[in-house]
Amino acid sequence: xxxxxxxxxxxxxxxxxxxxxxxxxxxxxxxxxxxxxxxxxxxxxxxxxxxxxxxxxxxxxxxxxxxxxxxxxxxxxxxxxxxxxxxxxxxxxxxxxxxxxxxxxxxxxxxxxxxxxxxxxxxxxxxxxxxxxxxxxxxxxxxxxxxxxxxxxxxxxxxxxxxxxxxxxxxxxxxxxxxxxxxxxxxxxxxxxxxxxxxxxxxxxxxxxxxxxxxxxxxxxxxxxxxxxxxxxxxxxxxxxxxxxxxxxxxxxxxxxxxxxxxxxxxxxxxxxxxxxx
Numbered sequence: 001x002x003x004x005x006x007x008x009x010x011x012x013x014x015x016x017x018x019x020x021x022x023x024x025x026x027x028x029x030x031x032x033x034x035x036x037x038x039x040x041x042x043x044x045x046x047x048x049x050x051x052x053x054x055x056x057x058x059x060x061x062x063x064x065x066x067x068x069x070x071x072x073x074x075x076x077x078x079x080x081x082x083x084x085x086x087x088x089x090x091x092x093x094x095x096x097x098x099x100x101x102x103x104x105x106x107x108x109x110x111x112x113x114x115x116x117x118x119x120x121x122x123x124x125x126x127x128x129x130x131x132x133x134x135x136x137x138x139x140x141x142x143x144x145x146x147x148x149x150x151x152x153x154x155x156x157x158x159x160x161x162x163x164x165x166x167x168x169x170x171x172x173x174x175x176x177x178x179x180x181x182x183x184x185x186x187x188x189x190x191x192x193x194x195x196x197x198x199x200x201x202x203x204x205x206x207x208x209x210x211x212x213x214x215x216x217x218x219x220x221x222x223x224x225x226x227x228x229x230x231x232x233x234x235x236x237x238x239x240x241x242x243x244x245x246x247x248x249x250x251x252x253x254x255x256x257x258x259x260x261x262x263x264x265x266x267x268x269x270x271x272x273x274x275x276x277x278x
Contacts, residue, residue, distance in 0.1 A: 012260035013129055014065075016143070019253060020126045021059050024082070027118055028052025030242050034115075037236055044092065048119065051085050076130050082123030089116025114157045118246075121150055125253075140261025141190060147254040148186040151208075154246050155179035161243070171218060175244065178211045182247075186254065195262070202258055209251035215244025 028049045035045040055078050061071045093116060125146055132139045158175035167173060182204065189201040223238035235241050 012140070012256050015256055015259075016125065016129050016253075017062050019256065020122055020129075021056055021063055023118070023122045023249065024052050024055045024059070026242070027122070028056075030240075033236060033242075034240065048085055048089060048116070051081065051119075055082065072130055075126060079123045079126035079130065082119045082126065084123075086116045086119030086121075086123065089119065090114075092116075114153045114160070117153055118150075121146055121153075137261075140257045140259070143257030143260060144186060144190055144254060147250055147257055148183060148190065150246070150250040150253065151179050151182040151186060154250065155183060157243070157246075161240070174211065175215060175247065178208060178247065182208050182250070198258055198262060202255060205251040205254045205258075208254075209248040212244050212247030212249070212251065215247065216241065219244055 028051075031048050031052070035049075038045075040046060058074055058078055061068075062075055125143070128139070128142055128146070132142065155176065158179055162172040162176065165172065185201055185204045189197060192198075219239040219241050223234045223241060226234045226238045
């Protein structure tokens with residue numbers, strides 16, 4: 001199978017499936033780095049890493065294109081489990097300080113409670129592609145809704161994370177304003193039926209992807225300048241090196257949503273309750 005035939009076989013659904021698996025794997029790596037800061041003081045901190053590893057293995061048949069009934073049921077279980085892991089993680093992060101004394105200080109300096117919600121988003125995305133056929137005209141809109149939720153969460157994460165640093169550099173305001181604009185554009189995109197605005201939204205998502213790459217470069221530069229005995233410690237205790245790439249990640253998801261919304265004929269045919277293609 002050559003590259004051209006592979007490109008012709010690509011559909012929004014296949015790309016979303018690969019997106020889900022890639023995100024689960026990446027979340028495990030990112031959390032492993034984050035929890036290294038306190039040397040995994042609580043055993044429960046290993047749970048999301050173990051879940052990410054198990055989920056990637058269980059979803060390998062989906063990556064390979066398997067469409068058996070048992071595979072789809074397994075994928076639904078993994079999606080539901082991902083949602084549960086995200087909700088429990090959010091509660092545990094808040095319990096670290098904010099639930100002890102509900103103050104703005106504890107909200108800023110406790111473990112980032114928004115971060116575990118990434119598992120919720122990925123789980124809902126997996127459930128979506130299993131419960132809604134790709135030919136459905138609303139699938140793209142639902143993907144954009146999840147993208148909007150990601151940008152809103154990214155706004156809170158960027159605001160709280162950089163507030164802990166008292167916005168020492170002016171560039172730390174960029175992700176805050178960028179995620180706010182991204183959220184606003186997606187809100188308009190969900191209610192607007194103009195194809196012209198879809199192009200504007202697509203261009204805005206490309207800008208968000210660039211913001212993520214630039215932020216990644218700035219975080220790497222800041223960590224390399226950070227004094228530390230070992231190079232690894234600079235990235236573990238410095239600025240979260242992968243956090244800005246969430247902008248790029250969400251931009252890719254949004255573009256997949258636009259693709260599914262504008263070209264639903266690329267998906268699988270809709271089926272009526274008797275199982276015949278429509």
